[in-house]
Amino acid sequence: MPEQKYQRIQKELMAGAIALGCVFMIGTVWYSLVEGWSWEDAAYMTVITLATVGYGETHPLGNRGRLFTIALILMGVINIGYIVNRFTEAVIEGYFQEGIRLRQQRRIMESLSGHYIICGFSRTGRQIAKEFRAEGVNFVVIDSEVESVQRAQTEGYVVFQGDATLDDTLLKVGIERAMCIVAALPSDAENLYTVLSAKTLNPAIRAIARASTEEALQKLQRAGADAVISPYITGGKRMAAAALRPQILDFVDGILTGTDRQLYMEEFLLDPAFCPFVGQSLQKAKLRSQTGALVLAIRRLDGNLIGGPTGDTVLMPGDTLICMGTAEQLQSLNQVLGPIVSKKVRKPKNS
Structure with a gap:
């Protein structure tokens, strides 16, 4: 109601x-x-x-x-x-009863911190919510349609009924404390407004948006979206990859999504105040031997990406390590690198 x-x-x-x-x-x-x-x-x-x-x-x-x-x-x-x-x-x-529910919802929204916001609970939004639940992250769903809200409630998600393009709605779901917002609304214009509002209210938030056209993709990027996904472009690339490199695609899918996977990929931000390995080479840090996790790539603070780093690669302040391993290996790496990283590794619940 x-x-x-x-x-x-x-x-x-x-x-x-x-x-x-x-x-x-x-x-x-x-x-x-x-x-x-x-x-x-x-x-x-x-x-x-x-x-x-x-x-x-x-x-x-x-x-x-x-x-x-x-x-x-x-x-x-x-x-x-x-x-x-x-x-x-x-x-x-x-x-x-609605008043009690609204008060409970308000308390939940006020307690959220470092959470993810999904705007739109259509087919795309439902899949995103499913993946987030598998990863065990805290998130809230926003949708203006009563049917979508009821469906999200039935599936056990935290949901807020409102217009995601409005600042008031975003403030009510804790946009200032959120880590990331995903604009998966059916209209490119709505996604554009949502990204603009989110970046205005919280410039540090990571914004992911859905785009239907090439023009909308470019406009969303200019509006400040950190990543713009076109279902048609992405779908075409994946279909081509499935035809040309099926085993590679199955492997990548297996470590990125799903609840029954054995290998995972995670990113870790090196904080010089807590990480004891800043300034050391990978060979000296011995991350592989200590945890079993494999460092696939390193993203420098200036945006430069080092793929397949060697043992001589030096870890610098603000580096983001892209690593692969089992859930236990990545959790061990999270502890070794220090108490503060980009996000803690979570072992998904089996469904």
């Missing part, structure tokens, strides 16, 4: 309660100041009048007082009837 409906019924119940309070104050002030009763008697007369319990008059009333009492009864009945009507609607349609 949309949050706007819950907020509407909440405001209507609050307005009804305030109106009833105003009627009570009017009745009390009238009986006290006009009729000359004590405040206790005036409040008591107002309560039994609004409650229509049928008690007699606290003190004798003249024609003017009885006319006011009739008006007070009518105002009370109208207000109480309105409140009962709104309350009944809230109970029948589950607004109170």
